Amino acid sequence: MSSPAGIVAISLVCLVTVGIGAFGLRLSRTTSDFYVAGRSVTAGWNASAIGGEYLSAASFLGVAGLVYSLGVDMLWFPVGYTVGYLVLLVLVAAPLRRSGAYTLPDFAEARLESRFVRSLASGLVVGIGWLYLIPQFQGAGLALATVTGASPSLGNLVVALVVVANVVAGGMRSITLVQAVQYWIKLTAIAVPAFVLLAFWARQGGPAPAADLSRTWGQVLGGFGGREHPVYSTYSTILALCFGTMGLPHVLVRFYTNPDGRAARRTTLVVVGLLGVFYLFTPVYGVLGRIYLPTLPAAVRPDSVTLLLPQVVTPGTLGALLSAILAGGAFAAFLSTASGLTISVAGVIDQDLLAPRLHHRGGGDVSRIQTFRLAAIVAVVIPYAASLLTVNTSLADTVGLAFAVAASTFCPLLILGVWWRRLSVVGAAAGLVTGGTLALSATTITVLGRPGVTHSGWLSALLAQPAAWTMPIAFAVTILVSLATPSRIPPGTARTMVRLHAPEDTRSSGAAPS
Amino acid sequence: MTPSSIAVVLMVAAVVVVVTGGVLRLLRRRRFVSDVDRATYETLHSASLAARHLRSGLTPQAAERTTRQLRSMLGSRAVALSDSSGVLAWDGVGDHHRLDLPALAEPVLISGATVVLTDPDIVCSDPDCPIRSGVLAPVVADEHVVAVLAAYGPSVGAGLVRATEELAAWISTQVELAELDRQRTHLMEAELRALRAQISPHFIYNCLGAIASFVRTDPDRARELLLEFADFTRYAFRRGGAYTTLRDELRNIERYLVLEQARFGERLIVQLTIAPEVLPVAIPFLSVQPLVENAVRHGLASKQGVGHVTIHAVDLGTTAEITIEDDGVGGDPEVIRAVLAGESAEDGVGLGNVDARLRAAFGDQHGLVVETAPGAGTKVTFRVPKFAPGIHAEP
Numbered sequence: 001m002s003s004p005a006g007i008v009a010i011s012l013v014c015l016v017t018v019g020i021g022a023f024g025l026r027l028s029r030t031t032s033d034f035y036v037a038g039r040s041v042t043a044g045w046n047a048s049a050i051g052g053e054y055l056s057a058a059s060f061l062g063v064a065g066l067v068y069s070l071g072v073d074m075l076w077f078p079v080g081y082t083v084g085y086l087v088l089l090v091l092v093a094a095p096l097r098r099s100g101a102y103t104l105p106d107f108a109e110a111r112l113e114s115r116f117v118r119s120l121a122s123g124l125v126v127g128i129g130w131l132y133l134i135p136q137f138q139g140a141g142l143a144l145a146t147v148t149g150a151s152p153s154l155g156n157l158v159v160a161l162v163v164v165a166n167v168v169a170g171g172m173r174s175i176t177l178v179q180a181v182q183y184w185i186k187l188t189a190i191a192v193p194a195f196v197l198l199a200f201w202a203r204q205g206g207p208a209p210a211a212d213l214s215r216t217w218g219q220v221l222g223g224f225g226g227r228e229h230p231v232y233s234t235y236s237t238i239l240a241l242c243f244g245t246m247g248l249p250h251v252l253v254r255f256y257t258n259p260d261g262r263a264a265r266r267t268t269l270v271v272v273g274l275l276g277v278f279y280l281f282t283p284v285y286g287v288l289g290r291i292y293l294p295t296l297p298a299a300v301r302p303d304s305v306t307l308l309l310p311q312v313v314t315p316g317t318l319g320a321l322l323s324a325i326l327a328g329g330a331f332a333a334f335l336s337t338a339s340g341l342t343i344s345v346a347g348v349i350d351q352d353l354l355a356p357r358l359h360h361r362g363g364g365d366v367s368r369i370q371t372f373r374l375a376a377i378v379a380v381v382i383p384y385a386a387s388l389l390t391v392n393t394s395l396a397d398t399v400g401l402a403f404a405v406a407a408s409t410f411c412p413l414l415i416l417g418v419w420w421r422r423l424s425v426v427g428a429a430a431g432l433v434t435g436g437t438l439a440l441s442a443t444t445i446t447v448l449g450r451p452g453v454t455h456s457g458w459l460s461a462l463l464a465q466p467a468a469w470t471m472p473i474a475f476a477v478t479i480l481v482s483l484a485t486p487s488r489i490p491p492g493t494a495r496t497m498v499r500l501h502a503p504e505d506t507r508s509s510g511a512a513p514s
Numbered sequence: 515m516t517p518s519s520i521a522v523v524l525m526v527a528a529v530v531v532v533v534t535g536g537v538l539r540l541l542r543r544r545r546f547v548s549d550v551d552r553a554t555y556e557t558l559h560s561a562s563l564a565a566r567h568l569r570s571g572l573t574p575q576a577a578e579r580t581t582r583q584l585r586s587m588l589g590s591r592a593v594a595l596s597d598s599s600g601v602l603a604w605d606g607v608g609d610h611h612r613l614d615l616p617a618l619a620e621p622v623l624i625s626g627a628t629v630v631l632t633d634p635d636i637v638c639s640d641p642d643c644p645i646r647s648g649v650l651a652p653v654v655a656d657e658h659v660v661a662v663l664a665a666y667g668p669s670v671g672a673g674l675v676r677a678t679e680e681l682a683a684w685i686s687t688q689v690e691l692a693e694l695d696r697q698r699t700h701l702m703e704a705e706l707r708a709l710r711a712q713i714s715p716h717f718i719y720n721c722l723g724a725i726a727s728f729v730r731t732d733p734d735r736a737r738e739l740l741l742e743f744a745d746f747t748r749y750a751f752r753r754g755g756a757y758t759t760l761r762d763e764l765r766n767i768e769r770y771l772v773l774e775q776a777r778f779g780e781r782l783i784v785q786l787t788i789a790p791e792v793l794p795v796a797i798p799f800l801s802v803q804p805l806v807e808n809a810v811r812h813g814l815a816s817k818q819g820v821g822h823v824t825i826h827a828v829d830l831g832t833t834a835e836i837t838i839e840d841d842g843v844g845g846d847p848e849v850i851r852a853v854l855a856g857e858s859a860e861d862g863v864g865l866g867n868v869d870a871r872l873r874a875a876f877g878d879q880h881g882l883v884v885e886t887a888p889g890a891g892t893k894v895t896f897r898v899p900k901f902a903p904g905i906h907a908e909p
Contacts, residue, residue, distance in 0.1 A: 041790045100796065100907075102832060102900040109903050176791055256900060257791050259761070347832050372831070499906065 005320050006147030009328030017335050018166050041257045045180045047270030050254045052182035054081075054271075055278055056132075056337035057139025060190065060330045062395035063279070065303035067286025068293075069394075074286075076234060077396050078279035080241025082272060084403075088246045089268035094261030095418045095500040096246075102256050103348060104249060104410055111417040111500075113490040114425045120432045122352040124409050125249045126379075127440060129345035131402040132248070133338060133383035135395040139303065140334035141387070142395075146300075146307045147327045153388055160384040163338045167346065167376045176257055182336040187278055189329025193310060193322040194281045197288055200313050209290040229461040232468065237400055240467030244403030247410025249344040250337075260504045285309055303395050306330070342379050350375035389448065400465070401443040408435035408470035412478045420482075421497055424489045427482025435474025442466035560587045561684070568688040569695070572653070572661055577602035584663070584685075588677055591644045592666040595653075598623055608645035608666065611636065619650055619662040626652045626659045628679055630670055644668045649675050651682035655689040702874050703756065713750045714807065724777040739776050742769045750800065755908025757875075760827060760834070761793040762907075763802050767825070770803065774810055781820055782810065788827045792834035796907040797898050798871045804864045805838045805882075805894050812892055813840030833897045841891040850884045865894075876902050 041049075059081065066074035101107035108114075108121040141155030148155075201207070245251060258264040289305040292312045296302060307330070310322035350372045412431045416423045442463045462469060482489075490496070564583035567576045577595045581603045585593040592606030596619045604612050614636070622629050631648040638645060648666040652659045663682040665674060721743055728736035746769040749762070764786075771784050806825065813821035826837040853866045869882040876899055886892040 100794075100901060100905075106901040110901070113903070256794060259794060343831060351832050 005324035006327040009324040010144065010147060010331045013328045013331045013335065014162050017332070017339070018162070018169060041176050043258070043263055043266040043270055045176060046254060046257055046263075046267045047274055048180035048183040049176045049257075050179075050251065050267065050271050051274040051278065052179040052184075052186065052336050053250055053254065053340040054248075054275070054337070055183065055186050055333055056136055056399070057143070057330055057334040058135050058395045058399040059278070059282065060186065060333040061139050061142065061303050061306050062135070062399065063282040064285035064289065064306045065301070065394060066396045067283045068289040068305045069302035072283075072287075073230075073234065074396075075283055076238055077241070077400070078282060080238050080403075081245070082275040082279060083238075083242050084245025085268055085272045085275065087242050088251075089265060089272065092246055092414050092418050093255065093264045093268045096252060096414070097255050097258050097264035098261045098500050098502075098504070099496075100499075102253060103344070104247065104252055105348060105352060107252070107417065108413060108428070111490070111496055112423070112425050112428055113492055114429075117425060117429050117432070119352060120429055120436075121410070121413070122348045124405075124432060124436050125348045126345055127436070128247065128402055128406050128409075129249045129341050129348075129379070130383045130386070131405060131443065132399060133341050133345070133380075134387045135398040135402075136334050136338045136341070137384055137387035138398075139395050140331060140338070142301065142304055143307060143327050143330040143334070146304045147323070156384060156387050159334065159338070160380050162335065163342055164377060164380050166335065166339050167342050167380075168373050176254075179254075179336060179340070182332055183274065183278075185332050186329050186336075187274075189325050189332065190278065190281045193326055194284045196318070196322060197310065197313050198284065201288060201291070207291055209287070209294075229458060232461055233465045236404075236465035236468035239471060240400055240404040240407045240465065242407075243411040243471060244405075244407035244467070246414050247406030248403075249348070250340040253340075253344060262503065282306075288313070301394070342376055346372060346376040346379040349378055354378075397464075398447065401439075401446065404465070404467040404470065405436065405439040405443060407467045408439040408474045411471060412475045416475070416478055416482075418500055420479075421493055422482055422486065422489060423478070423493075424482040424485045424487075426485040426488045427478045427480075430481040431474045431478030434477045435470055438470040438473060439466050442470065557587055560584075565688055568685065569692060571692040571696070572597070572602070572685075572689050574602050580685075581605035584681060585665075588665050588674065588681060590665040590667045590674060594664040594666075595661055596664065597661040602661065606666070608638075608643055610640075610643075611638070611645050611666070615664060619664070622650045622652050622662045623659050626654060628652065628675065630675060632670075636666075649678040651678045653682050653685045653689065655686050655693065660689060661685075702871065713747075717807070718747075720777055721773050724773070728776070735776075739773060742772050745769055746773065750803075755906070756799055757796045757905055757907045758799045759793065759907040760795045760797055760802075760836070763797060763800070764788065764793070764825075764827075767803055767806050770806065771810075778814060778821075782814060782823070783820060784823045784825070786825045788825070789829040789834075791829040792827050792836075792900075794907075795834045795898055795900055796902070796905050797836075798868075798875055801868050801871060802836060802838070804868055808865060808894070809838050809840035809842070809892065811842075812845070813842035817842050830897070832901075833899050835895065835897045837893065837895045839891065839893040844886045844888050844890045844892055846888060847884075847886055850886060854882060854884070872896055872898070875905055 059078070063074070063078050066077060096107065099107055099110050101110050104125050105118045105121040109118040137156050137159060138152075140159040141152040144150060144155030144158060145152040255264050255267070258267055285306040289309055293305060293308060296305070296308075300308070307323055307326055310319040310326065313319065314322075354375050355371045409432050412435065413428055416431075417428070443466070446460075446464045560583040564580045564587075567579040567583075570576055572595070581593050581595060582605050584595075585605050590606070592604065592608050592611075594604040594612065594615055595602040596615050601612050601615050604615075618629075618631060618635060629650045631650065633646070636645060636647060645666045646668045647670040648664055649670055651663045651665075653661040653663055663678060663685060665678045667674065721739075725736050725739045725743065728739065746766060749766045749769075771782075775782055775784075802825075806823070809823045810821075813823050822841045824837070824839040826835075826839075828835045828837075850865070854869050856866055856870070865882065865884075873881045880897055880899070883895045884892065885895075
């Protein structure tokens with residue numbers, strides 16, 4: 001199955017990414033044509049950057065794999081991935097920007113004025129980041145294995161090394177422009193082959209999927225891919241994806257670049273559009289796969305259907321070329337998401353765990369860059385090790401679990417933090433601990449549990465899609481504990497709330513708008 | 515070996531390392547040679563916890579949290595803190611004696627002398643109540659009795675009296691420290707106000723002179739420059755908060771540079787390389803401006819030919835790094851060191867002031883780093899965190 005064109009495409013993507021990371025973008029101007037106002041990142045660029053970092057290997061390969069293997073009900077996944085930004089836009093985008101927070105622990109500290117809640121949030125950011133990184137490594141390993149024919153575990157190792165090299169060489173840079181370009185690369189890589197394949201499909205008279213399959217596969221709202229308790233699973237997944245997006249570590253970081261709350265909202269709106277366009281194409285591969293690849297070769301995961309499809313539809317050079325484009329795109333998707341996540345996770349490990357301790361030990365001799373590099377290695381090694389474990393869940397399902405954990409922890413913290421003045425320190429901490437423990441246990445059991453023991457009945461449905469019960473419990477615990485401990489409401493709450501909600505230009509007292 | 519077994523080995527190894535580290539630390543903490551060691555450790559631990567709560571002064575919340583530690587240090591049955599407004603906090607048994615305390619504390623607040631309470635002062639109808647006697651010791655800050663520390667027990671010995679007095683003296687020190695903290699903040703604010711007024715009078719004079727020279731030859735340019743000058747002064751003399759965004763500060767530096775270029779013309783070449791990601795960072799108001807002014811002065815004033823000034827702002831993830839560099843005459847590192855250490859009064863453009871304000875806002879690792887040597891130009895670098903609790907840019 002090895003294809004030289006694919007190897008070239010992947011190597012090129014790696015080289016370009018690491019190169020840009022290492023050298024950065026040097027945009028220098030002299031005063032004559034320099035105006036700061038004109039140099040702000042526009043909503044369009046920033047939205048492209050968010051899209052570039054957000055569209056992961058799970059989106060690029062996983063959605064098609066899910067639609068292919070489990071049916072059109074799986075379209076809820078791309079819908080949920082996008083709608084998450086709508087929820088973010090409506091509920092928290094502008095207040096989050098106005099809070100001045102750069103990371104989620106920053107927001108926790110700014111709103112609750114508590115180091116303890118900050119540490120809890122830091123731990124959760126690391127946990128969610130790792131959970132999200134596992135499927136990234138698996139997806140990239142898969143792409144590499146499909147293209148080169150090497151074993152997937154070797155693929156995982158190669159990509160872990162590339163990510164470490166990228167993050168370490170790039171220092172701590174995460175340049176908006178680079179990530180923005182990544183989005184357009186990914187969109188091209190997924191759209192162009194899709195159009196070509198659709199043209200072939202149309203020329204052949206538009207055949208439908210095999211009749212015996214379409215009964216269960218094509219049934220809309222029929223059974224969430226033949227799982228038990230489809231209604232529960234569907235709603236729980238939608239809930240996780242809608243409310244989990246705001247709690248992903250690498251999303252808030254980009255909001256900081258917006259000049260003000262209004263720009264943050266505009267950016268989110270553009271993100272919804274950009275993601276919507278991208279997700280139009282991924283299901284196409286799942287459906288075409290059903291037509292041209294009724295059965296997969298042995299020992300091939302459905303997640304690789306996108307990569308196999310062109311070779312089947314048009315064997316020969318064109319097919320190889322399209323495969324190479326898709327493999328390159330998948331790799332770009334993986335690299336940008338994994339690098340963004342690694343930078344976020346490593347930033348938190350560095351800032352909240354490693355730097356204070358090393359500073360303490362080394363008496364200030366340890367430089368920031370060194371501790372950040374150490375943190376980056378820690379941030380990659382653990383999910384890499386976990387990605388080698390035999391896992392029961394598909395790429396998109398594991399990502400779904402990361403969303404569920406985020407929805408059960410940061411979603412209550414953010415929504416109540418932004419909209420409820422009576423949130424207390426104890427309540428927020430209790431909510432984070434409860435939601436985090438429940439969702440993480442459910443995730444661990446689902447991902448590592450033995451098939452057969454935990455994979456039947458209500459219990460398995462509840463554990464596989466935990467958001468529908470963990471999120472309300474986390475909300476309830478946060479609210480009840482907050483009501484029980486009114487003395488622990490942060491003293492500066494009223495001031496913080498004004499800052500979060502008042503538009504920036506109303507706060508400039510007396511000064512004319514500049 | 516299969517990949518999954520490698521993974522299991524790796525994860526087990528990680529868990530073992532973490533657990534062993536934790537257990538070793540716990541053992542090290544728990545392993546005391548003798549009971550004396552343990553008692554010393556526990557007293558010091560309580561003291562450090564209590565000191566943390568007293569950081570913000572003797573507020574009811576702080577008193578509430580401190581009294582538990584105070585009681586464990588004294589080993590008495592109940593401990594209370596009271597001031598002229600009433601009882602601040604009570605920890606331990608016998609909460610029903612709380613109401614009697616203000617009247618008993620009154621003489622201590624006035625005289626500042628320790629009082630031992632016995633039978634006639636403390637009456638209790640409950641025969642099981644252990645509150646039979648007590649000590650009231652004054653907490654003195656700045657030569658005023660600000661509060662009274664009360665310790666209760668079935669009987670009061672000379673030991674408890676001495677201990678209570680010592681503890682009250684210790685609280686006095688903590689309260690004074692908190693007061694000192696507050697005064698330091700006030701001082702910082704005053705210094706900021708002073709810096710604002712410090713916009714160099716020479717600059718204003720030179721500026722107006724340069725504009726005047728254009729009034730006849732190029733009235734349009736003169737008008738533009740005057741408007742820039744008006745905007746510059748509005749920013750420099752504004753009455754907003756202590757912090758601004760890097761965006762606003764840079765915008766003002768642009769105005770400043772336009773005005774300077776009117777004076778120097780082709781002799782001043784400025785290059786700015788700004789990562790747009792760091793524009794929203796909150797920095798102390800007028801913290802970059804003096805550095806740029808310094809660079810322009812040193813890059814040009816006593817130098818023949820063209821002077822270059824470079825301003826960089828780079829994104830470093832959770833922090834932003836700002837660098838101002840010139841290729842001027844440079845300076846003696848020892849002089850700069852003295853200025854930054856606050857030992858020298860020759861702080862012309864407020865380098866030491868900027869350094870002090872950065873440290874006060876973000877901590878000691880965020881001060882100015884100056885690289886210079888005679889004839890080799892000057893490079894000033896500092897890093898600001900993208901987020902710091904309590905620091906917000908006000909427009």
